[in-house]
Amino acid sequence: MHLGNPIGSVMKAWVNFLSQFVVMNMYLVLKEDSMQHSVIWKEYDFIVVGGGSGGGVISSRLAEIEDFTVLLLETGSVEPVTSTIPWFHTLLPGKIAQRSSLDWKYVTVPQKDLLFAYDNQVSRWPRGKLIGGTSAINTMLYMRGNRKDYDRWAAEGNDGWAYEDVLHYFKKSECQDDPILAEDTYHHGTEGPLHVQNPRFGTKITKSFLQAGEYLGYDVVDPNGYQQTGFSRFQTTMKTGVRWSTARAYVRPAIHRRNFHVSLKSHVHRVLFDENNRAIGVTFVREGKIHNVYCRKEIIVSGGTVGSPQLLLLSGVGPAEHLQQLQIPVIADLPVGKNLQDHMGAFGLSWTVKKGSAYSLLPLFNPLTLQEYKNHHTGPFAGTVGVEANAFLHSRYSNKSEDWPDLQLFFISATPAIDGGGSFKDYFGVSQETWDVFYKPIQFKQGFSIVPVLLRPFSKGYLKLRSTNPYDKPIIQPNYLSDRRDFDILMDGLKHAVEIGNSPPFKKHKAKIHLGKLPRCPHVLPGSEEYWVCFIRHHATTEHHIAGTCKMGPPHDPQAVVDPRLRVYGVTGLRVVDGSIMPHVVSANTNAPIIMIGEKAADMIKDDWLMGWKSEDETTFLDTHNSNGKVLINENDNHNVYSGDQNEIF
Numbered sequence: 313m314h315l316g317n318p319i320g321s322v323m324k325a326w327v328n329f330l331s332q333f334v335v336m337n338m339y340l341v342l343k344e345d346s347m348q349h350s351v352i353w354k355e356y357d358f359i360v361v362g363g364g365s366g367g368g369v370i371s372s373r374l375a376e377i378e379d380f381t382v383l384l385l386e387t388g389s390v391e392p393v394t395s396t397i398p399w400f401h402t403l404l405p406g407k408i409a410q411r412s413s414l415d416w417k418y419v420t421v422p423q424k425d426l427l428f429a430y431d432n433q434v435s436r437w438p439r440g441k442l443i444g445g446t447s448a449i450n451t452m453l454y455m456r457g458n459r460k461d462y463d464r465w466a467a468e469g470n471d472g473w474a475y476e477d478v479l480h481y482f483k484k485s486e487c488q489d490d491p492i493l494a495e496d497t498y499h500h501g502t503e504g505p506l507h508v509q510n511p512r513f514g515t516k517i518t519k520s521f522l523q524a525g526e527y528l529g530y531d532v533v534d535p536n537g538y539q540q541t542g543f544s545r546f547q548t549t550m551k552t553g554v555r556w557s558t559a560r561a562y563v564r565p566a567i568h569r570r571n572f573h574v575s576l577k578s579h580v581h582r583v584l585f586d587e588n589n590r591a592i593g594v595t596f597v598r599e600g601k602i603h604n605v606y607c608r609k610e611i612i613v614s615g616g617t618v619g620s621p622q623l624l625l626l627s628g629v630g631p632a633e634h635l636q637q638l639q640i641p642v643i644a645d646l647p648v649g650k651n652l653q654d655h656m657g658a659f660g661l662s663w664t665v666k667k668g669s670a671y672s673l674l675p676l677f678n679p680l681t682l683q684e685y686k687n688h689h690t691g692p693f694a695g696t697v698g699v700e701a702n703a704f705l706h707s708r709y710s711n712k713s714e715d716w717p718d719l720q721l722f723f724i725s726a727t728p729a730i731d732g733g734g735s736f737k738d739y740f741g742v743s744q745e746t747w748d749v750f751y752k753p754i755q756f757k758q759g760f761s762i763v764p765v766l767l768r769p770f771s772k773g774y775l776k777l778r779s780t781n782p783y784d785k786p787i788i789q790p791n792y793l794s795d796r797r798d799f800d801i802l803m804d805g806l807k808h809a810v811e812i813g814n815s816p817p818f819k820k821h822k823a824k825i826h827l828g829k830l831p832r833c834p835h836v837l838p839g840s841e842e843y844w845v846c847f848i849r850h851h852a853t854t855e856h857h858i859a860g861t862c863k864m865g866p867p868h869d870p871q872a873v874v875d876p877r878l879r880v881y882g883v884t885g886l887r888v889v890d891g892s893i894m895p896h897v898v899s900a901n902t903n904a905p906i907i908m909i910g911e912k913a914a915d916m917i918k919d920d921w922l923m924g925w926k927s928e929d930e931t932t933f934l935d936t937h938n939s940n941g942k943v944l945i946n947e948n949d950n951h952n953v954y955s956g957d958q959n960e961i962f
């Protein structure tokens with residue numbers, strides 16, 4: 313009889329226990345929270361659909377103007393306390409999401425000759441369904457992308473989006489916590505609502521990763537500063553060891569404003585148009601009841617790269633042919649849902665190391681660890697479970713003379729098998745066969761993993777409605793690696809990763825590469841060219857940076873859905889503000905860039921509606937919350953100009 317690994321079983325039981333604990337805790341918190349407004353008026357100046365990275369920013373920034381009334385409608389509810397504790401981030405989209413309503417649980421269609429390691433050859437796409445959106449479940453890594461990403465947007469006719477234009481908005485959002493980086497005032501801001509800090513927990517093997525970079529001739533850099541190419545430790549969107557989502561940074565501090573209402577558990581089904589194709593309101597469902605709410609100025613759709621195109625299509629804004637097939641009356645014939653892009657990462661490339669070198673789950677068994685987090689917000693619960701550093705590098709196909717790398721290599725001081733299939737397996741939907749053949753031989757062992765990520769994909773996909781039912785998930789076809797160049801770049805990324813992991817700085821940890829068996833290629837020689845080709849065909853999947861489905865572009869761009877001021881073409885009173893507007897996905901993680909988009913859009917809208925308004929005139933967030941992020945309610949703030957003279961719908 314096979315008794316298994318008893319320590320491993322205990323670890324697995326513990327991870328299961330923690331995820332149960334989180335689910336329980338989530339429901340407790342949901343009951344107690346009081347973010348939602350009980351009164352909703354019939355009409356607002358602005359209605360924002362979706363309270364995620366983009367929507368959280370735009371709604372609260374618009375509400376800074378006392379003369380504007382703003383309604384934020386969000387399908388999800390409030391953040392569970394556990395979403396604020398960094399350690400739980402791997403469980404949020406994985407174990408927990410599958411048992412809870414925190415995640416939209418999107419999946420792609422099966423990918424031909426790819427994703428062999430995952431159930432049904434599909435890629436799971438978690439997306440936050442809660443206030444803060446995906447910023448409330450993500451890994452919290454703070455990255456901005458490359459100067460040339462934005463210069464390319466501008467060069468293609470998107471005036472106002474060059475790096476020198478958007479840098480102001482990155483800085484405006486940022487509260488940089490690292491005193492040395494904060495000295496670089498050209499690149500960093502210290503007064504914004506989004507706290508950015510060095511994680512309070514890490515492992516010593518990460519130093520070897522940085523040393524490997526130096527050994528191979530690279531610099532250790534601030535990738536959000538003067539030079540992106542090189543190695544660096546991650547900075548995170550946290551404040552004193554607590555996740556700083558857009559709910560925390562933007563929505564909560566603004567919630568006391570009398571001109572700002574938030575309606576949670578409110579799923580928007582449709583944008584309403586008048587006979588002149590002006591967006592005049594939305595239909596949404598809350599607590600099983602259908603409501604219409606109207607706007608005097610604009611509707612802003614911030615449902616994310618899947619949610620925004622889905623809502624536009626349901627409302628008659630999209631490719632005429634597709635809409636006609638579903639008998640949806642066409643309001644504007646636009647390429648909504650096309651231009652879908654994602655960063656693909658080749659997961660699974662791992663090394664085992666000697667005990668004590670890398671991330672360990674053992675401290676989590678010690679009750680004092682939880683106590684430490686509770687009392688000081690330090691220790692393993694304040695860390696990102698080994699996601700600690702990265703490198704931006706050039707593949708052999710990119711121009712090394714310019715600082716615009718096409719690969720990002722994530723360094724994780726644990727292997728995906730460390731918890732015996734407790735979280736990673738669920739998170740990505742690794743098949744049992746792959747688990748048994750590839751991962752099981754290293755389960756529970758200490759090690760590290762390097763994930764090469766393709767930063768500027770040539771392959772593009774699309775998204776379509778499955779039906780006219782707003783609760784049906786769209787059909788998502790990313791067309792991963794359909795352009796051969798993407799495959800070649802990712803292959804080169806794997807070679808860089810192998811070179812780094814096998815380099816001398818890791819020798820002292822007794823690093824040994826794991827060339828596990830690939831179920832669909834049982835006969836390839838481990839480490840051969842064929843092995844790496846097959847490795848990509850098995851393991852490459854989403855890195856969660858989906859973008860582009862409501863592309864921003866000038867009027868002559870046939871793929872454009874919104875103009876450079878983010879107004880939807882062919883209609884009036886409607887904008888899109890989230891990751892879907894990116895013409896090309898930026899060369900890094902996408903949360904901070906989308907927050908920047910929200911900041912910039914808020915200024916453009918204020919500009920359009922307020923005569924003579926300049927961004928310096930506005931009230932800043934620091935007026936309304938103190939440096940601890942606590943809301944300061946001004947006792948003399950009696951400008952309740954709206955109460956009583958608005959029609960209420962609840």
Ligand SMILES: Cc1cc2nc3c(=O)[nH]c(=O)nc-3n(C[C@H](O)[C@H](O)[C@H](O)COP(=O)(O)OP(=O)(O)OC[C@H]3O[C@@H](n4cnc5c(N)ncnc54)[C@H](O)[C@@H]3O)c2cc1C
Pocket residue numbers: 361362363364365366367385386387388405437438439440441442443444445446447449450451452453454455578579580581614615616617619620623856857858889890891892901902903904906
């Ligand atoms: C697991 C994971 C890890 C990640 N890690 C990082 C990271 O470490 N760093 C980083 O920079 N990026 C990371 N990302 C990516 C980044 O978080 C997202 O790109 C970003 O948050 C998306 O912002 P958004 O505004 O476009 O959409 P979202 O933040 O997803 O917001 C959309 C919001 O709209 C709501 N909504 C949708 N449809 C409707 C509707 N019809 N009615 C009402 N509400 C609706 C949704 O519930 C959601 O709240 C990660 C993503 C994932 C999934």
